[in-house]
Amino acid sequence: xxxxxxxxxxxxxxxxxxxxxxxxxxxxxxxxxxxxxxxxxxxxxxxxxxxxxxxxxxxxxxxxxxxxxxxxxxxxxxxxxxxxxxxxxxxxxxxxxxxxxxxxxxxxxxxxxxxxxxxxxxxx
Amino acid sequence: xxxxxxxxxxxxxxxxxxxxxxxxxxxxxxxxxxxxxxxxxxxxxxxxxxxxxxxxxxxxxxxxxxxxxxxxxxxxxxxxxxxxxxxxxxxxxxxxxxxxxxxxxxxxxxxxxxxxxxxxxxxx
DNA sequence: CCCAGACATAGACGTTTGTCAATGTTTGGG
DNA sequence: CCCAAACATTGACAAACGTCTATGTCTGGG
Numbered sequence: 001x002x003x004x005x006x007x008x009x010x011x012x013x014x015x016x017x018x019x020x021x022x023x024x025x026x027x028x029x030x031x032x033x034x035x036x037x038x039x040x041x042x043x044x045x046x047x048x049x050x051x052x053x054x055x056x057x058x059x060x061x062x063x064x065x066x067x068x069x070x071x072x073x074x075x076x077x078x079x080x081x082x083x084x085x086x087x088x089x090x091x092x093x094x095x096x097x098x099x100x101x102x103x104x105x106x107x108x109x110x111x112x113x114x115x116x117x118x119x120x121x122x123x124x
Numbered sequence: 125x126x127x128x129x130x131x132x133x134x135x136x137x138x139x140x141x142x143x144x145x146x147x148x149x150x151x152x153x154x155x156x157x158x159x160x161x162x163x164x165x166x167x168x169x170x171x172x173x174x175x176x177x178x179x180x181x182x183x184x185x186x187x188x189x190x191x192x193x194x195x196x197x198x199x200x201x202x203x204x205x206x207x208x209x210x211x212x213x214x215x216x217x218x219x220x221x222x223x224x225x226x227x228x229x230x231x232x233x234x235x236x237x238x239x240x241x242x243x244x245x246x247x248x
Numbered sequence: 249c250c251c252a253g254a255c256a257t258a259g260a261c262g263t264t265t266g267t268c269a270a271t272g273t274t275t276g277g278g
Numbered sequence: 279c280c281c282a283a284a285c286a287t288t289g290a291c292a293a294a295c296g297t298c299t300a301t302g303t304c305t306g307g308g
Contacts, residue, residue, distance in 0.1 A: 019169065019230065020176035023191070029166040029173075036164035039237075042153040043266080045143065045160075049153075052144035061285060067147070074267055076286060095275050095284045106143065110237035113163075113230045167296080185255060198297055200256060219254050219305050 020115050038085035044078050051099050058100035144239050159233055162209035168202050175223050182224040
């Protein structure tokens with residue numbers, strides 16, 4: 001029950017294989033699809049934007065449950081998906097768990113989709 | 125030339141609501157998630173790249189079935205998803221159906237994910 | 249006029265996914 | 279030392295999804 005990260009890192013995919021340049025291998029496509037699946041959900045998109053827009057650019061579960069109208073376990077589940085996908089960082093301080101965007105993660109995901117590869121990629 | 129699209133156009137979402145700026149509404153998140161779901165599949169990612177990389181930047185179903193190792197109905201199904209999402213154009217010429225990328229569609233999808241809204245998007 | 253080929257559609261089936269209720273785990277305070 | 283609060287985990291269930299087989303639809307050629 002390892003919710004492991006993928007073998008291929010995101011930068012491996014992002015910096016070398018623009019989607020429209022050449023046919024994707026089955027493996028590369030699988031890695032990319034797994035990343036995109038993490039984003040391709042209304043609740044998780046809202047979570048990402050709520051965390052980013054929250055004061056201090058971080059938020060705990062209790063901040064997110066009520067505005068979404070979902071139960072705490074459901075919110076925790078989605079947050080775990082986003083953390084496993086490398087999009088959110090989890091920082092436990094005391095009883096609270098604070099989540100924040102991983103800098104550049106969304107940008108490098110987006111970089112795979114654009115036609116021309118970015119001149120200076122995000123060297124985080 | 126309108127293929128059944130979602131109510132909110134992509135540009136509506138892309139140009140005005142960067143993901144990290146403010147919390148997404150449930151409606152906006154649903155529209156965005158639907159678009160991303162179309163991409164968040166290994167087969168469809170490979171289809172997009174194969175179409176883009178094919179000579180003439182277009183391909184028919186018969187070009188795509190064998191390299192994917194999937195049946196023709198399955199490939200047709202995925203292509204329909206991509207057309208409905210506004211990512212592929214379908215052009216039937218004679219017995220063949222040729223698919224090509226909708227110019228700028230992937231780019232505007234990617235634009236929603238990046239932190240800063242694109243001032244002048246393309247001209248590097 | 250009919251046949252073959254390219255593609256779409258319909259139906260079926262196993263797998264994955266999003267959600268919840270119930271329960272476990274950890275932390276700080278009295 | 280134990281309780282309450284915040285969060286994670288488990289198990290269950292309906293809905294959505296990806297794939298297949300079978301069949302329908304359209305086009306060009308003989």
